[in-house]
Amino acid sequence: MEVELRHLRALIALADCGTHTAAAAELRVSQPTLTRSVHQLEERCGRRLIESRTADLTEDGLVVLGRARRIVGELDALIADLDAHPVVRLGFAWLLPDKWFAATRASLARRHGVNVDVRRVDDPLAALDAGEVDVALYRNRPHQLSVGMVTRRVGVERRVLAASRSNPALGNATEVRWGSLPAGPLVVNTLSGSTAADSIPATENTEARAVITCRNFEEWLEIVAAGGGIGIVPELAARRISHPGVRFLPIPDAPPTQVRLAWRDRPVPARAVQWFLDVAFTDRPEA
Known part of the structure; x- marks a missing residue:
């Protein structure tokens, strides 16, 4: 059996929603369909990914989940890149620099017809690593970045x-x-x-x-x-x-506090992400 996107999406939904019922509703499929997809993925992997009594992920399940998020995130980014109305997902934890963001968003829409989907997350870098966002805005966290992730300062704040x-x-x-x-x-x-x-x-x-x-x-x-x-x-x-x-x-x-953007440069970012970065670093006021 080949692993299909429906198998990966089923595992992600179950991890995010916590129960088979909620995950099935999120994916708009029946609960037996969701359960079958997860079981098929387990059979293909040859190991348990979900604890049957609690629906919690096993250690192997967490490993597969991380890779599944990246794969699905890359596919969603590809589809967005080919879409007539591309979108860049910008993750942030709190308070986007208002002047910088307004100028960047307006310039991106005017020059390239690209929209920015703003997503509030507790940990932008983790969301970027999981493929949930395309670009992460963060402040003063020079922690070691994951492989394929790069960062650059976009401004400073008092x-x-x-x-x-x-x-x-x-x-x-x-x-x-x-x-x-x-x-x-x-x-x-x-x-x-x-x-x-x-x-x-x-x-x-x-x-x-x-x-x-x-x-x-x-x-x-x-x-x-x-x-x-x-x-x-x-x-x-x-x-x-x-x-x-x-x-x-x-x-x-x-x-001053450094305001930084992080993104993945491997694989090559979608065109919309490249356009966003070009505008963010060249055609905007200081953050």
Whole structure:
């Protein structure tokens, strides 16, 4: 039996939806059809991919899932490339740089007739690696990239301090200095944050600073608002976020945050992705 796309899509849907019923509904097929597709894939692979009692993926299933996402993602990108109305899937975790994105999107549509499908994900680089997006926008995460993935800076952003309005250490301050940040825990978004614990200067206030971790921007914002700790974010947040429990203060001497794009250059990106990158890096204002 040859492995077909329906087998791969069935496994992906089951992993994403968690149950055979929900996965079948997602693919608009009957549950027996979905179950049969998964069983056929298991027979072809010669191993169990799904735990029969829980519908959880086995270790082998997770390996196949990762490759299946890339294969299906490449096919979807190819179809989009050949479509009369091509689309670039841009993954981001929080707050796209507004001026840059507006200019890039408008120029791409005007020059090439390409649309941008904006997708909010907790981890843009993981989504890119899985083939769920074509381009990932991220900030200050110079982690080792997967094979075939490249990155380039698209702009920089100034940093600001985020703190609870009830924080007594700030008083009537209108700004803070990078070398003398307020004491207290640092709240760090480990998946898509722009400032890690080891990137802030070590001073008397920060040598024993505790770190509170979270996994997305919404969690980060609510922890800061509740007084759980301070946070460091691009000034874009001060312009775009209105939260009654959070105040933002400039940090004039802080090193800027890098805004970067990542994409896969192997296999060769679709034409629409190449056009997007050309516009993003040459025909736009700074992020």
